[in-house]
Amino acid sequence: MRENAQVNRGQGAAESEDGGGGEARTWSTADLAARVEDASARGIAATLTDLIRSGELAPGSALPTVRALAGALNVSPGTVAEAWAVLRRHRMIATLGRRGSVVAGPPSVPRPLRYERVGNFGDRLTLDLAVAVPDPALLPPLEEALLAGARTPRLNDYTRTPVTDALLDAVRDTWPFTPDAWLAVGGGYEGIHLLCQSLLVPGDRVIVEDPTAARLLDILDALDAQIVPVACDDQGPLPDALAQALDRRPALFLHQPRAQVPCGRTLTEARAAALAAVLESAPNVTVLEDDGIGPLAAVPGTSIGAHLPARTALVRSYSTAYGPDLRLGVIGGPGELVERARVLRTFGTGWTSRILQDALAHLLTDEATTHLVREAAHRYTLRRTALGERLAQHGVHSRNQDGLMLWVPVADETSALVTMAARGITVSPGSRYCVSYDTPHIRVATSRLSDDPAALDETATLLALAASATADHLH
Secondary structure (H helix, E strand, C coil): CHHHHHHHHHHHHHHHHHHCCCCCCCCCHHHHHHCCCCCCHHHHHHHHHHHHHHCCCCCCCECCCHHHHHHHHCCCHHHHHHHHHHHHHCCCEEECHHHCEEECCCCCCCCCCCCCCCCCCHHHCCEECCCCCCCHHHCCCCHHHHHHHHCCCCCCCCCCCCCCHHHHHHHHHHCCCCCCEEEEECCHHHHHHHHHHHHCCCCCEEEEECCCCHHHHHHHHHCCCEEEEECEECCEECHHHHHHHHCCCCCEEEECCCCCCCCCCCCCHHHHHHHHHHHCCCCCCEEEEEECCHHHCCCCCCCHHHCCCCCEEEEEECHHHHCHHHCCEEEEECHHHHHHHHHHHCCCCCCCCHHHHHHHHHHHHCHHHHHHHHHHHHHHHHHHHHHHHHHHHCCCCCCCCCCCEEEEECCCHHHHHHHHHCCCEECEEHHHHCCCCCCCEEEEECCCCCCCHHHHHHHHHHHHHHHHCCHHHHC
16 A cells, blocks of 8 residues: 555656656666766665755656666666666666656655555544543553652653553563564554564565455565465465465564454464464574464463474564553563663663553552453453344344454445445545455454443444445435
8 A cells, every 4th residue: 555655646746747747757778877976776866855945947847767876877777777776766767567657756654554544524524433442441540550659669760661660560471382582662663663663674474364464564574575365264364375476485474463454363372383384494583473462362371482482582572552642562482582672772762661560560460450351351251242243134244353443344445434434433544454355344343332231232333334235225
């Protein structure tokens, strides 16, 4: 999706040249080569970056072919191709197939296009079923925990602490395997991003479940990884599909072992063992596991790390269960993998606040809080299953076993979204979560549903109507 957005940006710029009013022009190979003082890949990229920033190379400007510029500079085509790759990575140029490469614009940061909200419903929005976030009424109080965190040893010490003793003691026995190293991070997705950033180089292939969490796909897109989808059933990724994906020589296998987003499946012990057996044949593939809702999951997590601990890192988020403002997750895995993430973090925050780490440790070990979290997990289960059962009565079958959402099959995604929006209800388009989108779905958040049976009946009726809607119905 990011690649498509990038290409569209270039196409729009090129069209402004044809439509009048644009400043784009075609540079000759000789003119562009004359501006390059350093003919290394880095030097070529730097020259074009300067020209694009200054506006001399305006959006839509056509660029010479790789071979033509290489000949003019007396360098190998690979040198120019490497420079082009750098420019594409920073979204300064776009390749338009047979039309060649054009300038897209000044350097920009990647946008998480799947994760960002689409549409502005204004005052018409009456029910938000698009965002699967915790119900504030089901979060535990933080006052005592924050006081406990403020009493952390070595308060205001600038020594970087990967994980505090109190937090390590609180999480160690809950891990599905025994890691060599630990690191507290600012939430689960930061942990995933750090590990992916430290392990991947542009062009690396990454195996992911299809469908999977939108933010995971955004992270991989931003790192210019090639996404290799693997098919799944209710027990997790299929071993034969994983074996076939390994033929692509991936660097990473990224999956969610429980309460999988968006399908709500949980990896079984037998399936974890079968996947580990397949991965034995690919010793260079690292396994990265994303445990997104942690203690709110209905079952204890299983892990490929129980079979391949030297190659598996598990990232567990605690933000959904204990509060988004804690912004806490924990990485547990092989020392070399965790150290990569820790070193990368030294360029920024360096470490997670010891106050927050020990506040979470207090919450994890406090009996009253543990009871509240279990009750919250039960309430979330009741809401999800209540809506799922009502949808099934309408002939709409979702298969989610756990989590804060339903993955709902529909006749047509756009029609379903329009049908719900017309009634002031927003849901999430299923295409955001898919690599290959064969069967249309919408994702329906269930975490903040009303517990009122009549309200649930009404919501299910509207969703069933949306599930059957087609483009013909809208006319």
